Amino acid sequence: MEDKEFYRILVSRYINKQLSDDELELFVQLTKDGKLDEHLLGAMDEEGGISEADEDHHKQIKIKPLWLKLTAAVVVLVTLSIGLYSYVNHNLNNANLRAVYTKQDAEPGGNKAILTLADGTEISLTDAGNGQIAKQAGVAITKNASGQLVYTVIESRKKEMAYNTISTPRGGQYQVNLPDGTRVWLNAASSVKFPTSFANATYRRVELTGEAYFEVFKNKKLPFIVITDKQEVEVFGTHFNINSYDDETSIKTTLLEGSVKVSLLNGRNKKVSRFLRPGEQANVEHQDMSLKISKANIDQVMAWQKGYFHFEGDDLQSVLRQLSRWYDVDVLYEINHTDDEFMGDIPRNVKLSEVLKILEFGGVHFKIEGKKLIVTK
Structure with a gap:
């Protein structure tokens, strides 16, 4: 039997989960050597086809080894x-x-978070049932059927500014809809602090630790600002991700849609600011506080929010x-x-x-x- 035909059969048996232990060992070795690339890509074509939009992506895949080394x-x-x-x-x-x-x-993580109200009261969102769970400063706080937290303004009269904090533990994630309609997805070991209402405010300011993905409700008259320990990100309505974990080498701000301005917050470099375009990433190094802009790997950045x-x-x-x-x-x-x-x-x-x-x-x-x-x- 010619090698190509043998490789085709081996890939077919792999797809159908029919490989014996010996065949699996051979499969691993052949993919290490790149000998099955053509046949694996052919199998993908047969399963779902390759769209024009994916053509470049699959060309990139083709030149990579296809197994574990x-x-x-x-x-x-x-x-x-x-x-x-x-x-x-x-x-x-x-x-x-x-x-x-x-x-x-x-076990893998799941929807787990603690809501801390302005008066210090802590509510476990993991255990709270659906429906209204709190009411304060003219705002109703509701947990919907999807497990998301939603803030709804029920009184627009000016009141004293009150702040809430949502914190996820390690092994937790959570989504919250802020009072202005902005949606925030929190990754594990993260928190976001925000006012319960943006009524009569001159800007929308939130504080972030850890990692979060934002879809900001567009309002040109009311800038949205995200503060981390070393940077400030100003937006008017856009989609972006910020990874600001202390144990990573840098703070990464990645823009998917719209426009944002990233500014350093340490004294000497406070005026250092850069604008991002969609598909770009700002890196603020923890060690030397340098700010660099590069092309973003969107798949890598957004994987956590998509579940992998x-x-x-x-x-x-x-x-x-x-x-x-x-x-x-x-x-x-x-x-x-x-x-x-x-x-x-x-x-x-x-x-x-x-x-x-x-x-x-x-x-x-x-x-x-x-x-x-x-x-x-």
């Missing part, structure tokens, strides 16, 4: 990654993978910081250094052990002990 790069073909996860989970569930511990695991992890050349430490926040575990390293890089998509709605199964191919190993994730070689 931790010594250089861990690659899961983006279009097939969910199917690959299902295949690995189905066929290797009983394999000797050190990441799998039936008695110790971590997207790795593209990420090192192990970066990957595990994301897992630590989402699965509420502390990472302990029993290795000094690794130059592993990871690429691909993994769902965020699966248990930690299932994610680690995929990451373990090639040499890095993990142990789960209670709230600790231990990294070994």
Whole structure:
């Protein structure tokens, strides 16, 4: 049998989850060598076709390795990654993978948050039922059937400014609709502080820690301002994401739609400001407070909000910081250094052990002990 025909059959058996253990090992080796690229892309064409809009994307995929190679790069073909996860989970569930511990695991995060009212009262949004959960300063606060928090102005008379804070724990996320109609999605270990009403205000100012995606209600007369510990972002109506975790190397502000102005907040560089165009990202380095503009990887930035992890050349430490926040575990390293890089998509709605199964191919190993994730070689 000619090699091409053999490769085609092997890919077909992979798609249909028919590979034996020996065939799977061969499949891994051939994809490492790039010998199955053409046939995997052909399988994608047959399954769903490739639109003109995706043509460039698939050209980029074609030149990449299509499997997992931790010594250089861990690659899961983006279009097939969910199917690959299902295949690995189905066929290797009983394999000797050190990441799998039936008695110790971590559940994925979910809709969890605490609402802190202006008087200091704390309400668990995780436990609160649907309907109105509070009323203050002329505003009704309602939890809708989708689990989102909605602020509705019921009195427009000028009142003393009152502030609320919504905080997500590690392993939590939440969406809130602010009084002006702006929608905010909070990632794990994040918080947003905002006034309960913007009536009679000269601008709309909120404070952010961690990461959030904003869809700002357009109002040219009332600028919307997001404050983090090192920067200020001013907008009039746009879609953007801010990642301001303290344990990351920089604050990343990514613009999807509209226009924003990013300004540094430390004394010496307070007047340093840059405007972003859609598809651009501002990076404020924690160490030297430099501000740089670059082209954004929108898929990578927005993956968390769409329900998956997207790795593209990420090192192990970066990957595990994301897992630590989402699965509420502390990472302990029993290795000094690794130059592993990871690429691909993994769902965020699966248990930690299932994610680690995929990451373990090639040499890095993990142990789960209670709230600790231990990294070994």
